[in-house]
Amino acid sequence: MPFPRASQALSRFTVLDLTRIRSGPTAVRQFADWGANVIKIDALSDDAAGEQPGGPRQGSDFQNLHRNKRAMTLNLKDPRGLAVFKRLVEKADVVVENFRPDVKARLGIDYESLKAINPGIVYGSISGFGQDGPYHKRPGFDQIAQGMGGLMSITGAPGEGPMRVGIPVADLTAGLFCALGVLTALLERDVSGQGQWVQTSLLQAQIFMLDFQAARWLMEQDVPKQAGNNHPTSIPTGVFKTSDGYINIATTGGKIWERCAQAIGAPELITHPDYATGPARSKNRDALNAAISACTEKRSTEEWVNDLNAAGVPCGPIYSVDQIFADAQVKHLGLAQDVPNDQNRKIRLVGQPFTLSRTPSHMAARPPEVGEQTEELLAEFGFGAEEIAELRQGKVV
Numbered sequence: 001m002p003f004p005r006a007s008q009a010l011s012r013f014t015v016l017d018l019t020r021i022r023s024g025p026t027a028v029r030q031f032a033d034w035g036a037n038v039i040k041i042d043a044l045s046d047d048a049a050g051e052q053p054g055g056p057r058q059g060s061d062f063q064n065l066h067r068n069k070r071a072m073t074l075n076l077k078d079p080r081g082l083a084v085f086k087r088l089v090e091k092a093d094v095v096v097e098n099f100r101p102d103v104k105a106r107l108g109i110d111y112e113s114l115k116a117i118n119p120g121i122v123y124g125s126i127s128g129f130g131q132d133g134p135y136h137k138r139p140g141f142d143q144i145a146q147g148m149g150g151l152m153s154i155t156g157a158p159g160e161g162p163m164r165v166g167i168p169v170a171d172l173t174a175g176l177f178c179a180l181g182v183l184t185a186l187l188e189r190d191v192s193g194q195g196q197w198v199q200t201s202l203l204q205a206q207i208f209m210l211d212f213q214a215a216r217w218l219m220e221q222d223v224p225k226q227a228g229n230n231h232p233t234s235i236p237t238g239v240f241k242t243s244d245g246y247i248n249i250a251t252t253g254g255k256i257w258e259r260c261a262q263a264i265g266a267p268e269l270i271t272h273p274d275y276a277t278g279p280a281r282s283k284n285r286d287a288l289n290a291a292i293s294a295c296t297e298k299r300s301t302e303e304w305v306n307d308l309n310a311a312g313v314p315c316g317p318i319y320s321v322d323q324i325f326a327d328a329q330v331k332h333l334g335l336a337q338d339v340p341n342d343q344n345r346k347i348r349l350v351g352q353p354f355t356l357s358r359t360p361s362h363m364a365a366r367p368p369e370v371g372e373q374t375e376e377l378l379a380e381f382g383f384g385a386e387e388i389a390e391l392r393q394g395k396v397v
Helices: 023-033 060-065 079-091 101-107 111-117 142-148 169-192 202-208 212-220 254-263 278-283 285-296 301-310 328-333 374-380 385-393
Strands: 014-017 037-043 070-074 094-097 122-127 197-201 237-241 246-250 315-317 336-338 348-350
Touching (some): 014 023, 014 079, 023 037, 023 060, 023 094, 023 122, 060 348, 070 079, 070 374, 079 111, 094 169, 101 122, 111 122, 142 202, 169 197, 169 202, 197 202, 237 285, 246 285, 254 301, 278 285, 301 315, 374 385
Parallel strands (some): 037 070, 094 122, 122 197
Antiparallel strands (some): 237 246, 246 315, 336 348
16 A cells, blocks of 8 residues: 655665664664665554553654654564565565564564575664673663763763763664664675675664764873863853853864954963964863953853854854754754644654655555554555454464
8 A cells, every 4th residue: 555655765674673762763664764675564462542662652752753753563473574574574574673682582583583585684683782692691781881881971071971962872873873874784785785784782872972082082182171161172262141142163273263362352362372373272162261251241142143154254053953943044954844644633743864866765664553554554565454464363463
């Protein structure tokens, strides 16, 4: 049966979604938002109205993670349910899961088992720490990965102890890297005709995101420290108080610093011996920040944003979440999008952060209720009406 597609970009692919919580659904959302035929496999015991990992099914978190998908129920612990799943795998392109590494083998849905059925299957796995190794059986959580991945050691103000980042960055980036890995494997399959196993973890994703600070250690044995709102190398860069709030100002190099000093009405700072060079500004950053704040406190954030941008100095307001979506540029970019639904529910979510000129993504369908399209999907995969009825009666679906 035809169903709403969010895009035509990935419409030739069928993805079986075995994921839960956040990292896995984040990966699969990329495929759903770009038009793949995504089939969310709900455990037969799931309750449509009840609490689940990620909150209530009609809550904002679940709605955000599972839009543009269809869903069916399936009892994978029943041999008949496993047989059904393997029939789905025969025609699928991708399976994505984020079970603990030992669970999928116990269920008989590990990569090697599915590869034997469909050599072209691309199998995406997200775990806490990897599929093998000394920690592979440990449960993984975002904040634990932030700590072990070094992020908490460089986040927050100096001397105030480790601080987590305000978003589940390890979960989200692991999901995005999994999606990128699966897409890479699909491109390679066009050449080889063979699928493969894509593996990532919260720990790997978090360490990769350290980027230049990890490189500073690996190349120079320099251990980055907490710097609060100060940039570790571009000074002055940070948060400065205004008459009605705060502003971010970023200077990169001497020319922009000179423009900044002129724009805030403090040209004397340019030739001051404590701030005349990059190393001097770094050494005396606290005093320089105080001197800049003494100027910025005299006017509003909006005034400074206008004047500093006019002077070619990178800057911006510091928004609360409600203020983000009131911003003129955010509105222009169309990130907040309404999700169509026949229940007249208000579902407004953040759309994809990149655009394609010919095959754009849009909100095509609300997240499905538990097993909402079970019969429809089974029929599409070649199951007959009597067969579906027997599966229902046997509590397999």
